[in-house]
Amino acid sequence: QSVLTQPPSVSGAPGQRVTISCTGSSSNIGAGYDVHWYQQLPGTAPKLLIYGNTNRPSGVPDRFSGSKSGTSASLAITGLQAEDEANYYCQSYDSSLSASNVFGTGTKVTVL
């Protein structure tokens, strides 16, 4: 059972803006650990989308943006496109007894 909670699904029409939340606790996001976001297209390996809460790797469109506040983080996709239909996962570090990297539960983005 993941310690980072995401909505199972979000949807939007092409061109719209959607946001995905990632809710953690005082032992992970709230402790100041960075949040990273990954995009997983069907049948492929995950791809790094946002690192260090707000940073985009080279080649990632600026339609994708990340933010973090308190014990939560968010990924926003503006100008939604058909190729954005994928699963998205947040990831952080948890300093509890089982100190480890942890992933969010995942969110399926559907482009209507």
Place this chain on the structure above:
Amino acid sequence: QVQLVQSGAEVKKPGASVKVSCKASGYTFTSYGINWVRQAPGQGLEWMGWISAYNGNTNYAQKLQGRVTMTTDTSTSTAYMETRSLRSDDTAVYYCARLSPGSRDAFDIWGQGTMVTVSS
């Protein structure tokens, strides 16, 4: 280019072991750690553990401790993940992923994945 190439699909019986390889190229292998992540069919991502390619230090997910061993061979720039006493719920795609200090310890490069099926 920077890439991680994993070994091919495996089919194992319950109770057996599996060893998956992950060959790195295009960068200095010992300068980065390697994480292993698995994904059961239709499910989310599960972090399994990390190994330093510099000194072999490891950190395993608590639920897998005692059944998983991660190693590296710096002479061939290859990381390995062995899981023992396989059960049906170990059926998953297994990924290796590079840990990048330059990306605030995000997993910046991923292997293509290795399907491991556990079935009698």
